[in-house]
Amino acid sequence: MSKTVDAPEATPEVFESPSFTFNWRDLAGWQADGIQFSTSSNEAVKMYDALLHQAIYHYNDGQLGGFSGTTAKMTEADPDFAMGKIFGLGLDCFATNPKKNEEPRKKLIDFSAKAKNQNLTKYEADHLRAAELLAIEDYWGAMEQFQEVLKTYPKDPYSLQMAYFLALTIGETPRLYDIPASVVKYYDPSTPFYGHVFGKICFGEGERGNYDASEIAGRKALDHFPLDNWAHHALAHNFEESGRALQGRNFLLNSARDWTTGTTFSHHIWWHTALFHVQLGEYESALQLYDDKVGPMTLKDGGNFPLSDGSSLLMRLHLEGVNIGDRANEQAKGWVKHNDDFVSLFYDGHNSFCSLLAGDAAANQKLLENMREFVNGDRLGWNKDVTTNVGIPLVEGITHFMDGEYTEAVEKMAPIMPELQKKIQGSKAQKDIFRQILLHAAVKSNTKQNLDLVMDILNNKLVESKLKEHTPLNQRFLDRMVAVHETQG
Numbered sequence: 259m260s261k262t263v264d265a266p267e268a269t270p271e272v273f274e275s276p277s278f279t280f281n282w283r284d285l286a287g288w289q290a291d292g293i294q295f296s297t298s299s300n301e302a303v304k305m306y307d308a309l310l311h312q313a314i315y316h317y318n319d320g321q322l323g324g325f326s327g328t329t330a331k332m333t334e335a336d337p338d339f340a341m342g343k344i345f346g347l348g349l350d351c352f353a354t355n356p357k358k359n360e361e362p363r364k365k366l367i368d369f370s371a372k373a374k375n376q377n378l379t380k381y382e383a384d385h386l387r388a389a390e391l392l393a394i395e396d397y398w399g400a401m402e403q404f405q406e407v408l409k410t411y412p413k414d415p416y417s418l419q420m421a422y423f424l425a426l427t428i429g430e431t432p433r434l435y436d437i438p439a440s441v442v443k444y445y446d447p448s449t450p451f452y453g454h455v456f457g458k459i460c461f462g463e464g465e466r467g468n469y470d471a472s473e474i475a476g477r478k479a480l481d482h483f484p485l486d487n488w489a490h491h492a493l494a495h496n497f498e499e500s501g502r503a504l505q506g507r508n509f510l511l512n513s514a515r516d517w518t519t520g521t522t523f524s525h526h527i528w529w530h531t532a533l534f535h536v537q538l539g540e541y542e543s544a545l546q547l548y549d550d551k552v553g554p555m556t557l558k559d560g561g562n563f564p565l566s567d568g569s570s571l572l573m574r575l576h577l578e579g580v581n582i583g584d585r586a587n588e589q590a591k592g593w594v595k596h597n598d599d600f601v602s603l604f605y606d607g608h609n610s611f612c613s614l615l616a617g618d619a620a621a622n623q624k625l626l627e628n629m630r631e632f633v634n635g636d637r638l639g640w641n642k643d644v645t646t647n648v649g650i651p652l653v654e655g656i657t658h659f660m661d662g663e664y665t666e667a668v669e670k671m672a673p674i675m676p677e678l679q680k681k682i683q684g685s686k687a688q689k690d691i692f693r694q695i696l697l698h699a700a701v702k703s704n705t706k707q708n709l710d711l712v713m714d715i716l717n718n719k720l721v722e723s724k725l726k727e728h729t730p731l732n733q734r735f736l737d738r739m740v741a742v743h744e745t746q747g
């Protein structure tokens with residue numbers, strides 16, 4: 259049936275562009291979610307909420323002056339706001355070398371001593387305990403403590419964020435599902451971070467190979483709040499792990515406007531975009547993305563997490579036989595100041611291969627010497643245990659690989675790889691770089707035993723990922739290996 263000329267056009271539905279605009283909770287708002295503070299300042303707790311939103315959604319609120327401006331406003335509202343201090347000091351201590359970063363630890367000890375005479379609420383006292391565990395690098399204990407806080411305060415976004423992030427840090431993969439799943443029933447669409455809890459579930463489901471459930475949770479998160487960059491990121495992991503590189507690349511490129519609105523995590527999602535290019539054999543595009551986004555952003559930040567992204571991308575391209583020119587040099591310079599951090603073996607492994615990619619054997623040697631001192635020193639905690647067990651063979655194995663001593667590289671890395679993949683920090687996609695180095699070393703050593711090892715590793719990866727087919731990258735690797743092997747008879 260044709261439309262008459264006079265028929266009015268249907269009014270198009272108007273959707274507002276999403277933005278990082280929230281109603282910060284005052285004391286009554288927090289109370290409604292079951293959380294009490296010792297301060298009487300509504301403004302201080304609103305700024306605490308604003309800090310949590312910026313940390314969890316990875317953005318800087320321009321009107322509040324970003325994270326530091328918000329912290330200043332919170333302190334101005336109530337200079338003695340206990341939870342503000344516990345939050346700030348805990349994070350200042352976290353993931354830093356106690357010997358290089360004594361000041362916040364002294365302040366935390368001081369605060370704890372005085373806190374005995376203050377009327378901290380249970381919520382604040384529970385969080386103080388968690389901050390103290392962060393300060394002594396007891397990440398396992400801190401994760402458990404944050405989970406304990408969640409039992410009393412299931413709608414506490416800070417405990418959820420920290421318990422979850424610590425689980426990722428110490429390789430407790432099953433908890434990436436268990437932790438958000440334990441609180442989701444307490445949330446409804448009006449609760450702050452409602453969608454985000456599903457974003458967290460999306461990543462947890464994806465990491466344990468439940469790709470359909472993961473995708474449903476991720477889509478739900480984005481329906482609720484399209485700017486949730488963690489949910490975009492979680493879906494990217496799903497597509498990476500399930501071998502859907504084309505879908506992943508298109509998803510990220512098509513939604514870039516949303517996930518780049520929050521700026522403090524976007525370098526990592528650009529890294530994921532580049533990873534899809536590598537999976538698809540689109541090396542020019544991956545290199546271009548390094549030059550346009552990943553390289554400049556990670557070098558400008560200079561932190562060990564951004565540098566691990568930049569260095570990992572260059573190493574992946576190098577392993578694929580792509581000429582990366584002298585791009586590793588600037589990354590390697592960035593790593594120098596982290597040469598004695600020892601906050602995570604995951605970073606130290608990246609530091610090692612990046613220095614060697616840049617041709618700086620002395621920096622790598624220095625890292626190894628510092629690592630031996632760290633292992634024999636008096637620091638404690640999760641990273642000390644992991645580095646003691648697998649750190650030295652990892653760096654020695656990487657060194658052999660980069661020196662062309664492939665048999666020796668396999669001898670060092672093969673025995674530790676299962677424990678390394680299980681225990682060190684990071685997602686499966688991130689940690690895979692070390693497995694890839696071992697695979698390349700095994701193929702290049704060209705012994706029957708090591709070629710069998712390659713088949714074992716790739717087949718185990720299939721089972722672990724719950725896949726029927728290899729990812730494009732692994733299939734290409736396998737094809738090349740079989741071709742070379744057949745040529746050699």
Ligand SMILES: [Fe+2]
Pocket residue numbers: 491495526530685687
């Ligand atoms: Fe990631």
